[in-house]
Amino acid sequence: MTSPTTPTSWRTPFDDDLTEDLALALRLADAADRVAMARFDAPDLNIDLKADQSPVTEADLATERAIRDILVAERPADGIHGEEFGTSGDVARQWIIDPIDGTANYLKGIPMWSTLIALAIDGVPRVGVVSQPAIGRRWWGATGLGAWTNTPTGEPRRLHVSGVDDVAASSVSFQSIAQWDEVGRSEDLLRLTRAVWRDRGYGDAWPYMLLAEGRLEFVAEFGVQAYDIAAHVPIVMEAGGRFTDIDGADSLDSRSSLATNGILHDAFLDVIGPTT
Structure with a gap:
């Protein structure tokens, strides 16, 4: 992935309000969950091999299409970089998509796979959503807005890394x-x-x-x-x-x-x- 500028650090302060972008990313994940889960563990799942011999399923393709359709309709000026359909549009604001990360697990009926959705601005990832619908988990975050996950009660929980120092x-x-x-x-x-x-x-x-x-x-x-x-x-x-x-x-x-x-x-x- 290329970017028009090279930031000095991903930790450089960033002033834009990403609330709407994060909300959109979460809606993209909702749409992706519906498409991917509809074919998860299906006995007639269609599986092909890419040029690099890695597997791709009909669900990978359909899930990325579902995400792209929403972005084209709601953010036509933004670029998209996806695993299955490549790069299009502006790279200054670019949505980066892996429709099913863990395709090998997906096609074997193992629930440890995810949809990955990010927004990079000038080459810096600023919004991220990781959704694992087969186990009912989701994580999300954006610069200045914290990092969060869902809980059994439905209330989001803020994330913090460990304090281990050895x-x-x-x-x-x-x-x-x-x-x-x-x-x-x-x-x-x-x-x-x-x-x-x-x-x-x-x-x-x-x-x-x-x-x-x-x-x-x-x-x-x-x-x-x-x-x-x-x-x-x-x-x-x-x-x-x-x-x-x-x-x-x-x-x-x-x-x-x-x-x-x-x-x-x-x-x-x-x-x-x-x-x-």
Whole structure:
């Protein structure tokens, strides 16, 4: 994803009121939930392979179309960058969409998949919604408006990252061993797991949300695109955490991500070492 300007930091103060944008993002998630759930665990679900041999289902396509239809009608001046139908329109205000993050889970009937919706302004993710309708969960946030999740009572709960300040007491998620091995960093992963209290590979969007809820201190992965991570950025940051690429840079284009509780960000960078 390209942007017309390169911000000095994702943490630079931002003055615009994003209330209406966040409300729209939540309505987009409502529409996406209806479409995606209508075909979840369907025995006749149509599944194809993309050029990169990753799976795509009829639900991926239909869900992104549903989101795009609303945006075209209500925000015709905004750009869109989606996993299934590419990029169109202005990049200064760009909606970034992954209609079903975790397609492999979706097509197997495993409920751990999400719709990811973000709004980036001048290349900086400012609004994010992560919706997991199969388990009845949703997380959302926007710069200056906090980060939130739903609760069984229907009242939203504000999110805060943990206050853990010792790597040895931290709990981490590394997505998968294969990701680290493919980029030649399996030794870095092993060193990390030896340094922390607890390590797990939860996968996809969920560990980022666990981090925003204060249940993890570190999430990292490789091979990601902007649509895989943009929605997570404002949620993690508004919860008090920090979000960069694996080398500590503010970027959606580096094909890597590192989210932490903020307190331990630099310490984790020291543990895993720089990209060689």
